[in-house]
Amino acid sequence: MPIFTVAIPFYNDQNYLSKAITSCLHQEFQESFEILLINDGSSDASLKIAKNFRNCFPEKIRLINLKENKGVGFVRQRAVEAAKGDYIVWADADDVQCPQRLKTIRRFFKENPDVDICLHDCYFIDKEGRPIDKQLKWPKSFEENPLYFEIKRNYFFIGFSAQRAGLNIPFRSRCRDFPEDYDFILRALFKNKKLKLIPEKLSHYRIHGKNRSNRHSYTYRATKEILEGLNLSELSKMLQNSSCLKEKEISLAICELLMTKENFKEALEKLKNGNHNCFYSNFMQGVCYFFLGNNKDSALYFDRAYSLDSTEPSVQNNLGVLKYKMGEVESAVELLKNALQNKPDYLDAQRNLKVASNGRNSLSITKKPLRLSWVY
Template sequence: MTVSRDDALVSIIMPLFNSERFVGETLDSVLAQTYGNWELVVVDDCSTDRSPDIVKAFSQRDGRDRVRLYSLASNQGAAKARQAALSYVSGDYIAYLDSDDVWLPRKLERQLEFMEGVGAAMCFTGYETIEEDGAHRNVVHVPGSMRYKDFLKQTITCSHTIMFDLERVPLDLLSEVRDVPYDYPEDLDTWLRVLKTGIVARGIDEPLAKYRRHDGSRSAAKTKAVARTWNQYTRNEGLNPLYSAYCLFWQLTHAVLKRI
């Protein structure tokens, strides 16, 4: 039986690495949520700055045992940190949040209301892109739905807008990280793995989150990002080179358009 919105526990997972400049604002955006039945699972990937201390102070300030901080023994990257976080969750829904991004106050409430209203297993939202200092850059609009083949050509989402209903999406489907000798986009790999089962991702065309662009983000290295996506298509998805090139062309085209 589907959990009612008033009872559903949302597990928020956050990988953490050297984000002391931004993580305080990120955590405040969680605390400001109008929907309060959440837990925040943070996995620190061997930060060398004050990031873990900021999370600990935030947990004490919240005072409701909703925030748990774990640490990896060695630096393994955001994907492994997320994988570790998933092993600690106990919620009915999973929501993703990076330690430099921000949610608007009604993000969780609005998504839960929408997902339960339409029976969505996977949901994403529009978002605002901001500069490193928080200045507005643009708003990214999203379609009402996307299937596997749509996603190959247009990764319109950002991970911090995505939510899964764990009654409809098995947790182990979200937990897999490939042990391969090449780089690939772990987030995209997860979303495609879910969509490949026939699940339709449903979109809310409202900017309910903010995505921060800065030089330290992994996506800032555009050439490497293209190479990772090519690996995803040709190696992980097993697509032929011609179709991979077609999908990559549209990915890049949409990436430019959503920044205008």
């Protein structure tokens, strides 16, 4: 039986698939491993490429061919069910694996027998394979409580991960682009599966403009759907059991989830009871008051947040929206322009500035502070 199943789902990846498979074949790992290719109904030459590799390396490569496009969640679950290895290592069809990847992951699991899932660092390359000067940066205490950080944003890139077989955390697929990795890791952490980082770069992540992570509007809707399914009572207990989290951090995380569920009244009550006079608390109260129809108090709390950080683009945008609604058009336009100066690709501010310039009143606020990217 192989130690590893290297699973490579693919869908119309003819430009990159050969390099992805070749990098998996050229591993320094001396023990047994298999490569499992899963075609998700490709209409280009990807299937032909996969068959050629399978025919050249029949003892190493297996191929599952789905005639219809089922979505990556469905495909990953098929891979889990078909895998013969003790561990499943995920590799994306547009990425390139470093030759020491399997060897390093094997050593890691031997040294950490209590870990269920590992996640490692990566290099960045462009669509031509040229290096890009970007780095990943996880929060300092991410390993101490990954659930806390994951409910705030998704740090889990499944293409940089490996997991023990038999975790019994099935991948789900509600639609073709459903973010199955985020759904998977949240449910795994909720079941107390242990996640740990390998601080080594073991893959080359290709940025080419078609990455699913670039589809921001869909990702937001799907993330909202995933977070709405969390049990707040159980989550609160799990977070309170963490020695690395302060009561303030737990309280704000619960309030954020209440707001995701659009329970603004309860979130506002918790925020006021917590008496947290920080940027984030004031920002969240501004959002709650806005959606409860109280523009006056919404502006008050966004103004307080602005006094604590006057350069944060989302508070500039939101305060600009409130100023506009109260008839202070010049101040509103200036704030929106400042937001775009600090973040030129800020879509809410772009739209609001255009709407305000046309004298219309359909401006919208941003519900969360613009998070600092973990890619820098």
